[in-house]
Amino acid sequence: MKIYANIYILLLSLIVYTSCTGQNKTDLPKDDIISRKKHGIPIAPNNITRNIKQDRKGNIWIAAFDGIFRYDGTSFTNITNRVTSARFFSVLEDRSGNFWFSSVGSGVFYYDGKSFRNFTTKNGLANDRVTEIYEDRNGIIWFSTESGASRFDGKSFRNFTTKDGLPSNNVNWIMEDKTGKFWVATQAGVYIYDGKTGTILTHNGTPFTNVRTIIEDKLGNIWLGGQDGLWRYNGGIFIRYTTSFVGYIYEDKTGNIWISANSAIKKKLVNDLPTNNNDSSWTISRYNKNSLQDNEVLPELIKTNEEMIFGIMEANDEAILFGTLHGVYRYDGKTFTDFKANSQIF
Template identity: 55%
Template structure:
């Protein structure tokens, strides 16, 4: 493995700117694909890495344009190289320890550690281009896709479509045809502490209370092209996208920065990390936990990959920060390790 250690310049900056549906589809029984022996290497993905997660065993999973990679602490394995040549955008470990991988064009892959099962529009998935995956409090798995979202209850899918600036329940049971690319996709899904669901899309942002989808606005203006949404340990909602980084305390939206934000992550100490585009290029920003309620939270910026868009962020169990760009990188507090070939 070729590791390139790049000493990062840390600059301290204080900013002054801041689903219930009717359609059900019985799934076929013959969609199991046996796992084949994969090549183990010392390097990770060589292309864009969109999402990074750590499972309960400590393995790090990376959804990338050249496959889904598993890092066990010493080596990488491309788990999907013999299963699909699709680009992968998302990965989720569910409460049972199984993995879900969202692809662009090939639907969703379910992996139980031994074999794969592929779900597509033929099985009721709303679209085969799956951008994000989320598991709710009762174990339903949600798939954010181009054109809408699918909810899977372990037996069948229920779908909700983006429809001219709104979201609606899809009662037809008819998914988008293969190779159809609707104009907007679901980028982010969360369930907040009250049980409401938030959907960030390339169109508007919606809150779903189980019956009605509400278009989320601040001072009459919608939040458009939201790329990432989280709820932090204190119950505060954070939204990031074209309109910058926003904080919602349950009654008021506050703008933290107007820079484009691609990803939001909360670490174990309660600090908020973002990937954002600034005048100096793409940066990782860490907003200090103790100052988050301030009008101008204290922020530290790290400029790790000049000119490269930054994607998923993860704090691993050892405290290191992993992030995706043109490959996957690890920041240990003093240097950045590049895991490309």
């Protein structure tokens, strides 16, 4: 009987996906907090960390190349290590409290707290390389992919490409503003759709190149960050704040604008990524809300000489968390600590 029990356990561990109404579904083991010493599986992100979010219960969710991690204030749980070895880009908690994870080459994963569903091109997703995820005001989930924008209504996908007016199929970001307009950032420009017609955003007749992030601030201004630097747009006037490549923009609770950008200082990076601006060191800067009207006022440099900096997030305790090539770091306004180890790094 013991032999049969062992075989049964082995078979269970090998089952990763089972068919469920056209999507892949996998039950998550109840106890998924794995001891690193016992199993050799990272319990906290140590690899490229692209995105950090805090859910409505206060848990921190981290999308990294070594898995999706949840931090409850005490310990980390590697949510995906028994389900997939995919590298993750982004995480989203939808209005129902369920989670979506985007990956590099494995599509998107839906997690209801108990089981997973994996959506890929076989289910209608535009591309299995998915960067960002967005939920609009109607509860529709949007995915930014390398082959267009994918819209999921809970039943099926609809994809939007250059045939629909996008300037490029390589989509980096999707956002809906307060007026209901959709902003789609691509490598070749920003597409704005008002529900009837679409236009490509230009400045002096020139479209923006490789915009990576678009946000709408508390006052309704649109911020663009990418190859052409950091811009603010109020619907009529453009203001440029920096010419450096900007990878991420974040507005904190106070109204300050945080950005990650690369600098002119060259730094030899130890990773297997393509160059793509990775040969320069990166910085985190903060633009004080009281000085945003004057683009001549320089921002406060918060962190310099970092290999790369990805997602930025303000936690409930007002600390700033940001992703790097080696996991997550925390800034409390004075010092930086390694978030996973809670140890001061400088």
